[in-house]
Amino acid sequence: MAQLEFTIAEKISLKNSVYNEDWLQARIAENPHILGLGDLDLIERERKHKHGRLDILLSDTPNDKRYEVEIMLGQLDESHIIRCIEYWDIEKKRYPHYEHCAVIVSENITSRFLNVLSLFNGQIPLIAIQLNALKVDLDLVFA
Numbered sequence: 001m002a003q004l005e006f007t008i009a010e011k012i013s014l015k016n017s018v019y020n021e022d023w024l025q026a027r028i029a030e031n032p033h034i035l036g037l038g039d040l041d042l043i044e045r046e047r048k049h050k051h052g053r054l055d056i057l058l059s060d061t062p063n064d065k066r067y068e069v070e071i072m073l074g075q076l077d078e079s080h081i082i083r084c085i086e087y088w089d090i091e092k093k094r095y096p097h098y099e100h101c102a103v104i105v106s107e108n109i110t111s112r113f114l115n116v117l118s119l120f121n122g123q124i125p126l127i128a129i130q131l132n133a134l135k136v137d138l139d140l141v142f143a
Contacts, residue, residue, distance in 0.1 A: 009134040009141065013107060015074035019133075019140075024071055025055055027142075028105075032058050034142055035105070035129060037067060047087075054087040065099040066091060067127075076106035076113050076128075085124060101125040107133070 014024060025045055032040040040058040043066070047054040056069040068091050070084035081104060088102035102124060109130045117128050132143040
């Protein structure tokens with residue numbers, strides 16, 4: 001195995017860059033594996049709901065499980081948490097034969113919101129993912 005070269009990565013904010021939420025959705029839709037949730041398939045992007053659009057709906061087909069993914073660039077806020085739970089509930093009621101899990105992805109999840117999310121987690125299967133974008137030379141890497 002070749003020896004890896006050391007380089008310094010620079011953390012960047014997607015919210016404050018040329019990359020937008022639509023761009024990030026497209027990257028996740030192309031390769032759901034980057035979320036670290038396993039081998040998932042894309043069902044739909046921007047799925048219409050009565051009060052908005054679910055960013056991404058993913059499926060773990062062999063296990064009859066679906067993931068309702070809400071994305072927010074920058075710091076997580078209350079409205080995205082509520083929206084994520086609302087979409088999870090709608091999908092769960094619409095397709096009760098699947099197991100469902102709400103997923104919130106944000107660049108910055110404060111300890112305040114982690115505490116609130118952990119309170120919900122007793123009743124709602126909920127995963128919070130803090131996405132870190134790193135610039136390495138001329139590449140953009142997610143960690």
